[in-house]
Amino acid sequence: MNSSPKESKTTTHLWPDLALLGATVIWGGTFVVEKIALRDISPVLLVVVRFWLATLLVAALWLPRLRKMTKETLRDGLILGLTLFLGFLFQTIGLAYTTASRSGFITSLTVVFVPFVVIGLTRKLPSLWAWTGVALAAIGLWFFTQPALEGIHTGDFLTLLCAVSFAFQIALIEIYTRRHDLVQMLFLELLVTSILALPALPLLEKPVLHMTRSLIWAVLFCATLATVGALYIQNAAQSKTSATRAAVIYTAEPVFAALFAFFTLGERFNLSGFIGAGLILAAVLASEFRRT
Numbered sequence: 001m002n003s004s005p006k007e008s009k010t011t012t013h014l015w016p017d018l019a020l021l022g023a024t025v026i027w028g029g030t031f032v033v034e035k036i037a038l039r040d041i042s043p044v045l046l047v048v049v050r051f052w053l054a055t056l057l058v059a060a061l062w063l064p065r066l067r068k069m070t071k072e073t074l075r076d077g078l079i080l081g082l083t084l085f086l087g088f089l090f091q092t093i094g095l096a097y098t099t100a101s102r103s104g105f106i107t108s109l110t111v112v113f114v115p116f117v118v119i120g121l122t123r124k125l126p127s128l129w130a131w132t133g134v135a136l137a138a139i140g141l142w143f144f145t146q147p148a149l150e151g152i153h154t155g156d157f158l159t160l161l162c163a164v165s166f167a168f169q170i171a172l173i174e175i176y177t178r179r180h181d182l183v184q185m186l187f188l189e190l191l192v193t194s195i196l197a198l199p200a201l202p203l204l205e206k207p208v209l210h211m212t213r214s215l216i217w218a219v220l221f222c223a224t225l226a227t228v229g230a231l232y233i234q235n236a237a238q239s240k241t242s243a244t245r246a247a248v249i250y251t252a253e254p255v256f257a258a259l260f261a262f263f264t265l266g267e268r269f270n271l272s273g274f275i276g277a278g279l280i281l282a283a284v285l286a287s288e289f290r291r292t
Contacts, residue, residue, distance in 0.1 A: 016237035020249045023230040023237075028256025030226040031104045032264050034095055037218035042208040043092040046219070048197040051088075053223035055190040062183045073180045073188070080176055080185060081192025083169040084231075088193065089200065090162035097155030099267050104257025105277050106159040111247035112137045112283055113167035118243055121171060133283045140279025143272050170243050170250070177239035186232055251281060 037046055059066065069077075095103045112133050141160075176185055201207060238246050258277075261267040 016240040017245075017249060019233050019237040020241075020246055021252065023233040024250055024253045025256050026225050026230045028104065028253050029260050030222060031095065031257040032260040033218045033221050033226070034092065035099075035261075035265065037215055037222070038096050040208075040210040040212050040215040041219075042205050043096045044089070044197065044201045044204050045207045045209060046222075047088055047092050048194070048201055049219055050222045050227060051190055051194040051197060053219070054227040055187070055194045057224065057228050058183070058187045058190060062187070065181060065183045066187055069184055069188075070180075073184055076172075076176045076180060077185055077188025078192055080169065080172050081189045082196070083165050083172060084189045085193040085196045087162050087165035087169060089197070090158045090165060093204070094155040094158030094162060098153050098159060099261070099265075102156065102273075103159050104254035104261070105280055106141065106156055107163050107166070107257075108251055108254040108280055109137055109141070109160065109163040109283075110166045110170065111251055113164055114170050114243055114247040117167045117171040121175070136279050136283035140276045140281075140283055143276030143279060170238070170247060173235060173238045174241075174243040174246070177235050182232070182235045182239065186228075186235055189231065190227065254280075 034046065041049070091103065091107060094106075098106075115133075141156075234246075254277075258267075
């Protein structure tokens with residue numbers, strides 16, 4: 001018996017959702033892996049090593065597809081690469097000054113910012129749900145960081161900038177991956193990030209490197225699964241779905257980050273942290289309630 005049009009449509013939308021969920025699990029684990037890596041390597045140096053390895057891997061795997069690029073592909077790839085660079089830079093540096101679970105939840109604010117970035121690109125006014133999401137997120141972040149008790153950490157603020165950068169990346173991926181070759185866009189994302197990270201290295205830190213077995217495994221995980229693998233999945237899946245739908249799925253990332261941090265690093269939340277985390281999750285869901 002042939003499947004109905006409704007069933008076929010559901011199946012078509014199911015694989016991108018499951019693929020994005022798989023990428024989200026990987027990214028959630030990356031918070032813990034990077035936290036472990038930062039014991040032996042400085043933050044910006046980690047970004048440099050991670051993305052140069054990923055760039056070389058993509059070039060080795062898909063060199064024939066990279067030989068022909070249009071000017072439009074190069075332009076859009078440069079823009080997308082810049083947002084990726086800023087996102088990972090702020091996230092990696094911020095992670096050195098905050099906990100893995102806290103970094104994961106603050107990064108989740110990306111999905112609050114995504115509707116506003118899309119609005120800026122499409123010239124559409126915010127919905128009531130978008131404003132509700134922003135309000136809940138602001139209150140949740142206050143509870144989570146407890147500014148009245150201990151102040152907002154430097155790592156928290158940097159991670160917030162990371163969330164804004166990734167919001168632009170998510171919105172632009174939906175547009176660019178429907179115009180250009182997926183592998184070419186992935187390569188340009190990684191190449192731009194790698195190039196920009198080099199001059200940032202001496203400006204932002206004094207490089208630290210202690211070669212250990214755990215560092216090697218952490219860098220390999222970050223370069224292969226968390227960068228090449230997860231970003232390829234993101235580009236491919238978002239070419240079949242909308243930025244807002246993808247953003248809803250990404251709300252699971254901090255949940256996975258907290259779970260990994262709980263089982264591997266023994267990190268815990270106090271009552272205020274649980275309240276803040278709950279409000280942030282409610283915010284990202286409210287901001288995406290009206291899904292496209």
